[in-house]
Amino acid sequence: MKKILLLSSIALATLTVSCREEFLESAPTETVGDAPVQTKLNGLYLMMINTGTGGTDLDHDDFGQKGYDIYSDLLSQDMALEATNYGWYVNIANMAAQVDFTNTVNYKPWRYYYRVIAGANDVIDGLGGTDNVPASQEDKYAMGQAKALRAYAYFYLMQLYTKGYNPTEAAIPVYKKSQMPAAPKSSQEQVYALIIDDLSKAVEYLEGFDRANKGVIDQGVAKGLLAYTYAAVGQSAQAATLSKDIIANYGYPVTTKAQAVRMAQTPGSTVLSGGGFNDLATPSWMWGFDIAVVNGLDLVSWWGQIDVFTYSYASVGTRKGIDLGLYNSMRADDIRRNQFVVTNPAQNYPGNKFFDPNRVAQGQRQITTDYIYMRVDEFYMLAAESLAKSGQEAEAKTILKNYLANRLTDVSYIDALSGTALQDEIYKNTRLEFWGEGKSYLAFKRNKATVTRGTNHLFFVGQSFPYTDDRVSLKIPQEEILNNPNF
Template identity: 25%
Template sequence: MKKNLLYIFSLAGLLTFNSCADELNTEPTDKVSGTQVFEDANSAEAAINGVYRMLYVAGWSANWGSENCGQTAIQLLADLMAEDHLMYSQGQGWFYEDYRLNVHGDFSNTSGRSYSIWNFYYTIISNLNYIIASENTMGGDPAEVKRIVGQAYAMRAYSYFYLIQLYQQTYKGNEDKPGVPVYTEPTVAGSEGKPRGTVQQVYDRINEDLTKATTLLKDLEQKDISHVDYYAAQGFQARVSLVQHEYQKAADAAAEALKKPGLQLASVEDLGGNNNVDVSDVMWGMKIIADQSSGFASFFSHMDADAPGMYGSKAPQCISTGLYKLIPTTDTRLAWFRGALSEDEEVAGTSKISYCQLKFKMADYTTRTGDYILMRAEEMVLIKAEAECHLEQYATARNTIKELGTLRDNGFETRLAGRTDSNSYNSNTNSALVTLMDEILFQRRVELWGEAGRIFDLQRLGLGYNRKYEGSNHTETVQTKNTEAGSPLFILPLPQSEIDGNENITDADQNPIVQ
């Protein structure tokens, strides 16, 4: 009989995490039973802090650990799979195969994307389920119990949201297609694996968890920026509702998220290298201290081409000319990217190459650190504006997008006045902007470049792309690959280890594999 191959860390592993997960243990620690571990809020808080730690460490695969470095790695690969972000050179191949849409062949091993991402999110879910199972028995301050369990529900929803987007096509029009296995109870070695279910069932679980999270977290302060609070959970809801095309719900959740006390949009100057969670626009992020730096296996190592000895100098990350040329000269975000340089201006091994990104920079080269920002107020403004435009609330959408646009571009109001009131948008993503929706989606592409995972937006909007156009700087144009809307290359195959180990999933349940 097959046994499911879910993974879980021991409690000690959660606190000192630095390597890949061991196979699922019968309890979350060898010394204390699962029910005892979370008898009180203090031990449960240590566990939820361990889950947050998982978001920024490497080692989720048997090999290639430096490119499997947690949540920011997944956001980066989802950006590179689309059309606005490119790698100037191949380096050692890390992330370059994502950019080439060439990772499907790795589904059968435990080093590639299929396995590492599956392992990452299901490990997190497994640990969260132990916390959630203790909801009605956990001792301690009732407010602390609500805070911890609320975070666990929010993070479980967050994990399933990424899983369903990565292993199946977008929600709308695919509700009855196979989803991902949903686990809501603690699992032990030998637990029966769950079937894939449907996309609808996964989203039902996500929304139910977010409702529970926002109910529990309401009126509780955010103890640390790394903790998901009520407002960040509303931000999760806004993201989910946008994908589901539930636009009023998305607008309402984004508006609620923006009510966070003290939250303010930040200037490009204040954002600096997008490496500081103490900036006024940050809603949720991870503060990285020197002894928690992942060094070479980190987001900033891959992004910052000027970081000495880091990977970015070997394989610089750049903006596409298609997107860059749509940015007006009055937009302060041009400072996030170099323009075209002459051959004698370019310097190999640094950011001094044409169109190299300068948006993400290490905060300290000596300690190789920089904070990871996982949610900003600007994203909520963009979600609210887009949702309002979908709802044909054009005057309201204009006012909403002005909040961000005028902060970034002193010519924005004149620019916006030229956009027609329409929720239609270009199918060619490099075309001139005409409608209000074109403008809002453009603002999202620039503001969240490298952060949100552009491929997810293309999926929910029903868009494909073409990297081969006049003046394109793409080093891989993937002309032989299917990049039309709904391409099977936009999602991952299930890992073979899950098919081999889960008695309720067979080869017949596998996603299309394109090699």
């Protein structure tokens, strides 16, 4: 795979992250106070992949957005920790961390997302402040990206640190400019209002923006984040409209059967090909990061935790598999069954969905396989879900059938579904399609679901967890409570 060195001009200039820096600092260490706006934005994009951005020097689950995608996949119960070697993620899988505000599992995402917010505020302040309308087109593009990044961070904080949408409930502190004093909790309604306003402005400001690469937020990505936000607060009609807009107007084709799974792509053939989810150039990918050697990722990475062909934890047995109840719910003609390698009745791993293309045991030591943040397929499923919730079941079924025709031999069974059964089918297929991509937890929360652990989990086998359970959300960490006098 030919690598384009995304943002590599500043990758080597980034500063190291201290373990005990100011908890809510005014700017991330990857940005410089008087640096040009684009350099500051580049620093924020780099923060999304850098190790240690959650405030630790040694924790091997501290590597930016994809690290918290693993957290959320485990919290959704769809990802099963199948071994305890080396100890990473055990305190999430056994539900100990989620009920202990002193556990660093709660601290790392809190610190990471607030560092993104602080860096975005630094950019926004440099462009005249959150209420300013930039005069130049270049500054509008920069403001759009910064507002989208701030909204992205607040959105994920709301998913992880609340139990679901309750507009009047006190949630998290809000900071809209640099150097603000410690703030009290804002209500969920107030936080989501800021997210929606930021993303709406981002959509406006990013009109006509031709990004250099898919590592940068453009208008389509901003609309995607806004669609997720509307869905999270129950505004299904708005979520459906945006999702259909993304599908129709941004030129991304769906992920094909061959791109979705490594298998025999031709009937009767024994030659396996396809799959991988490892290349930002994949046409259906809307947002991600083109990882190169210069980025310095190795065993401390998402690939190290998930891919058996990368030299790290998954390759030595600390595997994470699909919940077997979810796996067994797949229809016999579903090609996504082939994404997983079942090694015995109680274990599996995604060896035909996520893998280094060389497929040599422990062969990838310096990471060059890419990170995915968003693909267009998400909005087919979100459109179907939102339409079904809005009572537009015929259109929801049409979208669902057309999409699943890329995964199933026979989709005619969908015609008979309606009401709760239709919504449940859409939710299940969202979980199946985006397993391991950090999207199941978002669906779990917005669908107010209850999920039962299958037999390949190490803890609480057969136990059901509703979305409101204390153990499927994180706690505001001890560091915030000690340092914020408003708590």
